Amino acid sequence: MASGAKWDPRFAAAGRGVVTDVDHDLTSDEVADKFREYISGKTVVITGCSSQSLGAEAARCIAQHGTKRLILASRSESRMRQVIECIRLSSELACEIIPVEMDLSSQQSVRSAAAEVLKLAPAIDILINSAAACMIPKYTTTPEGIEMTFGTNHIGHFLFTNLLMPALLASANARVVNVTSFGHQFSNVRFDDINFDNGKSYEPFLAYAASKSGNLxxxxxxxxxxGKTNLRAIATDPGSVQTGINRLVTKEESILRGWSLPDGQPNPAIKWTTPAKGVASYIKAAYDPDLANKNGVAITAGGMDQSIAAYALDREGAERLWELSEKLVGQTFEY
Structure with a gap:
């Protein structure tokens, strides 16, 4: 925790609260089998595809269920190639898989990556914004001076998505899937102080929570x-999954926050799920035809997410965030 930050007893309950209805038994493959006809032949872009990530699991599942082209956008090309190699080894695929380096915390990198993706794919059917930074222990900013968690999890994806919009709108039935978290319950977007008083009041979990509200x-x-175009946007909560996103959380802090037992083992009071079950919600959000008339909603693998805070469903808040985001990227996007 940042020096001077005040402990909030809700933090210890945060992990135990990450349950929604994502204790669904279906795996990503089982959901993908159901929607195979909608996956087949599509061009898909996924952010955050390093080893042991939910993005990597989504890539594997989608590649193995008949998608035509898969573009992975992540910070490390070598790690993306490891993911690609694992996918290739698991089965023979006709799917073309292309890695594109992108650091979401750098707007310059995002712009460069988006330009490369547009050259590769003039039409994009599915964009899954899966990448995320979580629990950065010390206050850090992006090259543009934005608090790192918000700058990565929301601003990076805001810019990337809008830059890819010409290709998304070129698809007959495009979808954008934004990955959120129950953690959003602990902070709205900090509209008046996204930088935590220049780090003086920085708290890692609140920074993550605010960014997840931003995703919603x-x-x-x-x-x-x-809404009047062919594009549909769906948010999804994969539930509590042990992945590389937790790598910055120390054992001591995990115990303090109630996410681990004193011996360091995951707290069984939390409804932990597997990557395959968590990613089932990605597949549903991206391909379920029943969601075509539910634009802007949030789901879990088990159905509609009933845990969304009122401020994350506020239309005025959504407009305010859009305007703030345009200001922070120095570009307007009008549709």
Whole structure:
């Protein structure tokens, strides 16, 4: 925790609260089998595809269920190639898989990556914004001076998605899937202080929570601005999964927050799920035809997510976030 930050007893309950209805038994493959006809032949872009990530699991599942082209956008090309190699080894695929280096915390990197993706794919059917930073222990900013968690999890994806919009709108039935978390319950977007008083009041979990609220409001914003087009935006919560996103959380802090037992083992009071079950919600959000008329909603693998805080469903908040995001990237996106 940042020096001077005040402990909030809700933090210890946060992990135990990450349950929604994602204790669904279906795996990503089982859901993908159901929607195979909608996966077949599509071009898909996924952010955050390093080893042992939910993005990597989504890539594997989608590649093995008949998608035509899969573009992975992540910070490390070598790690993406490891993921690609694992996918290739698991089965023979006709799917073309292309890695594109992108650091979401750098707007310059995002712009460069988006330009490369547009050259590779003039039409994009599915964009899954899976990448995320979590629990950065010390206050850090992006090259543009934005708090790192918000700058990565929301601003990076806001810019990337809008830059890819020409290709998304070129698809007959495009979808943007934004990955959120129950953690959003602990902070709305910090509209008046995204940088935590220049780090003086920085708290890692609140930074993550605010960014996840940003993902939800961005989903609503996309629906509001592009609802008359062929684009649909869906948010999804994969539930509590042990992945590399937790690598910055020390054993001591995990115990303090109630996410681990004193011996360091995962707290059984939390409904932990597997990557395959968590990613089932990605597949549902991206391909379920029943969601075509539910633009801007949030789901879990088990159905509609009933745990969303009111401020993350607020249309005025969505508009306010859009305007703030445009200001932070120095570009307007009008549709």
């Amino acid at each position: 409001l961005f989903t609503l914003g996309l629906a509001m601005k592009l």
